[in-house]
Amino acid sequence: MQPQHHEIEVRVRFLREEGCPYAQAAGWYDLNHATSASAGVDLKACLADLPGKAVTIEPGQRYPAPTGIAIEIGAPGVAGFVFSRSGLGAKKGLTVSQGVGVIDPDYRGEIICSLLNTSDEPRTIQHGDRIAQLLFLPYFAARIVPSETLSDTDRGAGGFGHTGV
Template sequence: MTHQHGAADQDQLEVRVRYLHQVWQENTLAYATDHSAGLDLRACIDSPTLVIPAGERAPVPAGLAIEIMRPGIAGFVFSRSGLGAKDGLTVAQGVGVIDPDYRGEILVWLLNTSGQTQTIERGQRIAQLVFLPVFAARLTAADALGETARGAGGFGHTGKV
């Protein structure tokens, strides 16, 4: 990808993209604007449309695989705000994680949270791919954990205000 995306060369992340099949003319991974945080993933489906009934989910291939060239970085697949808010189509598992060593096709599982059938068209933007740092934890077994003001208080423990 040669798009500069508004950043200095040293701030850019090299990602190799393998296009697996091209079912529409513009099957390219790209940022919508110079300041977009995510790359648009598009529906790479064989048929012109894919119907997702209300409350159902469906795997939608993105037609590409990636290789992240910097250690400590992973890809994260987020819902598109407009698709989720307007049409009720969200990434089924909340956020999809593309591990740095995964080389297979990116599949976006879409969940139809609306009360009506939704239709995806071939080439439609369905999700966004964002690259973020990840940290491998060094786990240490402990008999006790450090004290905090919250302690073991669970969900909703800090109140509504």
């Protein structure tokens, strides 16, 4: 059984032709889903301008890794969400520093992946390394309605740990 997909058009602007990690010799760009059932598109580090085309992130430190791309999402009510790559986070301790990055549909600048080294060892990323994944998901814009009261629920204002361990 083939997976069902919903598709949207996403225009991609490659910001650095020279040294772009997505560039292929044939003149097309490899910014696709890794498999037919992959939810996200892999984002790669665009470090061509750095000495050695690499950067080391010390334990507990963050690094704003450029990707060399900007996007235009061609569907209303959809935004881009930058998630950690599960293997990179679980095996190497490199995660998206704010949990999930949000690419608003009207943003046209370069996608930057803020990486956090949660391991006890320095981690090096190389130019072209897959560093995060980009998913396109629907969102709801909130219509804020000021109110003096909110409805009652069984939980009420019970906060962290109120239901036990």
